[in-house]
Amino acid sequence: MNISFNGFENSVATFIADGATKGYPVALSDSNTVVDADSEFIGVCVNTSGQLAGVQLRGYVEISYSGEAPAPGYSYLAADSNGGVMAADTGDVKRLIIKVDADNSIIGFIL
Numbered sequence: 001m002n003i004s005f006n007g008f009e010n011s012v013a014t015f016i017a018d019g020a021t022k023g024y025p026v027a028l029s030d031s032n033t034v035v036d037a038d039s040e041f042i043g044v045c046v047n048t049s050g051q052l053a054g055v056q057l058r059g060y061v062e063i064s065y066s067g068e069a070p071a072p073g074y075s076y077l078a079a080d081s082n083g084g085v086m087a088a089d090t091g092d093v094k095r096l097i098i099k100v101d102a103d104n105s106i107i108g109f110i111l
Helices: none
Strands: 011-017 025-030 033-036 043-049 052-058 060-064 073-079 085-088 094-101 106-110
Touching: 011 043, 025 043
Parallel strands: 011 033
Antiparallel strands: 011 052, 025 033, 043 052, 060 106, 073 085, 073 094, 094 106
16 A cells, blocks of 8 residues: 555635646635735645636645745645745644655645
């Protein structure tokens, strides 16, 4: 058996895309509308089609991080404006960080 968190409580919703990029954390920019996040984020854009974006709001994601590697456990994260996340001192939601790959600057966490 292999370790896997993919599929855990995945929940994806469709929003209007106002500059949302696949694989990037996104934030609400208007009613029903998401944009690439520059700090707080609601989820990760998993696909785009025309003016629409599928946003994963719950479940496990792996994404790049910048700055100091976040420690496993519950921590605040913020979007880093480069398509990844970074450790933060405060925020609305603490995320459960499960995986830290410091060699490739990737973390896995529960939204």
